[in-house]
Amino acid sequence: MIFTSDNAFGVSPEIFSAMERVNRGGVASYGDDDTTIGLSSLFADLFERDVAVFPVATGTAAKALSLATLTPPYGAVYCHENAHVNFDECGAPEFFSGGAKLLGVSGTAGKIDPDILSMRLKSARVSVHQVQPRCLSITQSTEAGGVYSLDELRRLTAIAKEFGLSVHMDGARFANALVALQCTPAEMTWKLGVDVLSFGATKNGAMGAEAVVFFDPAAAGDFAFRRKRAGHLFSKMRFHSAQLEAYLKDDLWLSNARHANEMASLLAGGLVAIEGISLSAPVAANEVFARLPVETFKRLMKSPARFYPWPNPADAAEGYRLQTIRLVTSFATSRADVDGFLALAAG
Amino acid sequence: MIFTSDNAFGVSPEIFSAMERVNRGGVASYGDDDTTIGLSSLFADLFERDVAVFPVATGTAAKALSLATLTPPYGAVYCHENAHVNFDECGAPEFFSGGAKLLGVSGTAGKIDPDILSMRLKSARVSVHQVQPRCLSITQSTEAGGVYSLDELRRLTAIAKEFGLSVHMDGARFANALVALQCTPAEMTWKLGVDVLSFGATKNGAMGAEAVVFFDPAAAGDFAFRRKRAGHLFSKMRFHSAQLEAYLKDDLWLSNARHANEMASLLAGGLVAIEGISLSAPVAANEVFARLPVETFKRLMKSPARFYPWPNPADAAEGYRLQTIRLVTSFATSRADVDGFLALAAG
């Protein structure tokens, strides 16, 4: 009963097998192998247009390299105040960009409030005294378990374009959002104005494989140099590329994400049926944020179930009578895990 | 017949199996799993002392993070002029350190000449106008296929200590050097004054696993923050740690390296027996630098064998009558590969 994070789980069998398949003989290293070269057409098909695609191994690298390519050292990246890039990467975007500034924008359910974003951008001025707005980073699905609708995304990207910002999408949980919205990858990205996507696979069944996708291949610019220089060009690249290939094959990525979302939905449904438990945010993808009576919380912490308490100002305001927790489901979460947790919660 | 690089090969079966074994259930992510935690005692046993050990996935990261921990932005790292850190990492050490300076020292067989090093350090002065000597980086085995003897290492580390420099060893091919010298890991490192080791496994049978080893655990300082911030902390760390565990188990790493060295030795022996072929450097580990008549070189380039021509000023000086090539053997190089190549070379 592990609900700490989707990255607490291992690797989908299909992905593991794919790595085994490429473990034969000698091939060109550093990405000049056929598997890696083949990713270009795979991702072009997926997104219905030519793209430049670069495999890396961690989400931190995918995001920080993307932002550093889009933002000069004196530039500003606007993102949600709780966005991973702002809060959970130990300053990686600042490091990779040479000191660019992340500016957090507030908003409910982890979603950037478009009015606040717009107001902030209006008040920015062209002046050497301030960092200059250059990029908007949107997390889909959000750090608070939310999923932006296409209309919500369109509103944000329109504001970005109005003020000359490029748009980055942090897609650490891209598949979970996609199956939630039931749209195509193209509809959720470049058709709305997304310029660069950090495409996550690790949380959804890969071992350590992400891809940075530039929808305008020419804009990739010096990405390859930045990747090497940051130690993220792998010599035995075939193993990373094979993960991505298997991830996309036969829609494994979508069925993995669909399963995770369904488990979250079941979990949420079961929890709210229990007296005294509520959700602090609606469940849109594979994360459940639930508020428990503090006694229930304490009991669960001593149980074999694993999960994280989550900071929630409302809990403090109400004297910690209730405690918010985060439960993350994955491709590997079983129905039995969910039922087991619900039984524990019900006491 | 792949002799381009030892990283052109895949993964040792034992290492692959180990990754499969840890692909079960949910465990703590980001290195809080038992496999990763167990590395401390494994490496302590290996090096006969307490160490701080940090797995990363590429040699570039291992080296650049090590050097950045040892060297402030205004510091200088002395290394061989052809050292990977100086010439083949796209400026990664400069990036990670915030702009420290790599100062190349010349010397034959890829080995730093101790007299030149000493002279260079003597002429450096404490002055805000110059970057300050802080670190010596020694590659063992060297980029030119050489292996420093323990006495040669001792001489270099003594100079480093005399001038207050910390000592980093780039051990991308650490195992190959170790079996060549027939000494213990401790004898080749901290007993001689090495402070930090980039311990390579990728070139010798792992998929993507290196370890940074601090012989004084207290000196690791902020390494963990630097690693995260650079995107080199893996969420599913167990898979990297399992590689390292299997690499060390039953001396797999040593038998892999021994095999690679033997293949290089056989290859070198066979080549020099062919009329007109000589070695440009003695063969000490798993790299052969051979000088071929240009006709032989051209013939081999058209053959199915794969290898790189290598820049050698002597070839230019003699009007390119001879061409130097580099042949790298690995744990996966077969006797048949060697014999096949020798047959092709003999014409």
Added chain:
Amino acid sequence: MIFTSDNAFGVSPEIFSAMERVNRGGVASYGDDDTTIGLSSLFADLFERDVAVFPVATGTAAKALSLATLTPPYGAVYCHENAHVNFDECGAPEFFSGGAKLLGVSGTAGKIDPDILSMRLKSARVSVHQVQPRCLSITQSTEAGGVYSLDELRRLTAIAKEFGLSVHMDGARFANALVALQCTPAEMTWKLGVDVLSFGATKNGAMGAEAVVFFDPAAAGDFAFRRKRAGHLFSKMRFHSAQLEAYLKDDLWLSNARHANEMASLLAGGLVAIEGISLSAPVAANEVFARLPVETFKRLMKSPARFYPWPNPADAAEGYRLQTIRLVTSFATSRADVDGFLALAAG
């Protein structure tokens, strides 16, 4: 009638004369001259203890170098959300520190709210995923024209010490605060726990001279290297040091500041006596933030007087019926300037 900024004015005659006096003959460059060497004892006397003092020429440099010395690349600097270091230096602290993070804390009159600071620090955790709290930067007097009382400062530094943060004081308008509080330099700094002070002179009569003061000389560490490397070590340093010497001599700095504060006080008193004009913040030093009826504002903008409109959410909330402006006085602001402006404002 220039009220745009205190840096719109030139140089105090006494300071100019001092530069002329040192413009004789050849002396050692880069700060090895007697005038520069003499600064140590001057500042030691001023602060009643041994200090390490480094002249630089701009406030940006003074602050960014201070913060970079106190904060590692993965560290966080807490400051007021409107602090110059956070908002008006084009990301200089991020650049100099290698990408540290500035975390803005809110509070009225440009003063950090101690409760919010404390809460923020309590919620920070030791984790490689987040930047780590390392430094508190306090601006005295504040960017909103306020002056922290000694008790207010004491409360902030106590919180900093409780959480292990070093304390930086941005003293771009140090003298103005000092004369407002009528205390000694020691009482306003190290006796309260300030570790490093950016001591400003430029805004108060120098040409371009600031000093970074380390109250623990040993903590200056590598400051001298960082200063050189950033291009802030001046070859003809005597001219910068002479400015500082003259600035302190015969309390010129205090009389300059006292005059500026008095002019601000007069201006504020005159403004509030005019129907419809109020202050948006109490006047504590040499800045006046006044709210004018929009017609008055428009009339003044067309007049020969020079000043800046200032963003104030309250103005927006009330439909811009009122407009806030900032008026800064200096050592060179005359009584006639003040009277002239008041006459214009009165219409």
Added chain:
Amino acid sequence: MIFTSDNAFGVSPEIFSAMERVNRGGVASYGDDDTTIGLSSLFADLFERDVAVFPVATGTAAKALSLATLTPPYGAVYCHENAHVNFDECGAPEFFSGGAKLLGVSGTAGKIDPDILSMRLKSARVSVHQVQPRCLSITQSTEAGGVYSLDELRRLTAIAKEFGLSVHMDGARFANALVALQCTPAEMTWKLGVDVLSFGATKNGAMGAEAVVFFDPAAAGDFAFRRKRAGHLFSKMRFHSAQLEAYLKDDLWLSNARHANEMASLLAGGLVAIEGISLSAPVAANEVFARLPVETFKRLMKSPARFYPWPNPADAAEGYRLQTIRLVTSFATSRADVDGFLALAAG
């Protein structure tokens, strides 16, 4: 008898007076004043074309900001191995550029050997594993007292353009070279292919004033942001601009440089007339590198004359029977200083 450096001297009276003249009243700060705005047309006239010109206060800043604008973090700057940017700036170019690499090229009299440069560039390859050649930095006059002829410069810039490098000229002693060559500023710069010039005034009579000149104004790009962010935008900019204005007025800069060169020429002529003294390099501008019998050297070191011994491998090779010294003359060096030194040297 100060011959340590041209920056050991103070400020030309004409330049000092100009600073006094602008010390009146309040003007716009941060370079929006008339004096600063006027620099554009002054430098356009000087160089016979539109330019973008940015005043800064130190040579370190001028050079490092120029190189950072021309070179990405993964780029390489080729320069003479003894160039100030490579050896005497404590790594400033690496800092400002985010870790670009300075690659030293050898050559006599401080001049880059064009054949070696060409060979080095030919051997560089487009590969993510290596930093990429982006810029050539030429010091005129050189750190060894030499002056490139126009033909020599043309040969270097032609090589740069052949390989796609931009060209930076470090003109810390630009005026001294110009009067030596008796050509126009345009002929020594953009007409030969120089893209960006660090125009030095400090060593030749200013207090602290340099200018960065972009011959293609559009190429200045983000220079203004980089300057601010590095703390090199001065609030009371008028004083820096006034220095530059006075420096150029009535050819003060040329007469200052002519005088310095003449003093160097006299000094050199007098020294070689003394038995046992020779020059280690021909005297082209305002620096004299002389080899003295060691007894003479020791005697002079104890005399009131001030100068620096200079490293010269030839001295070591000959057992330090001779010692090389550097003597720098300036606008303020008098005939009496020269005669006095010659008398001391003659013994």
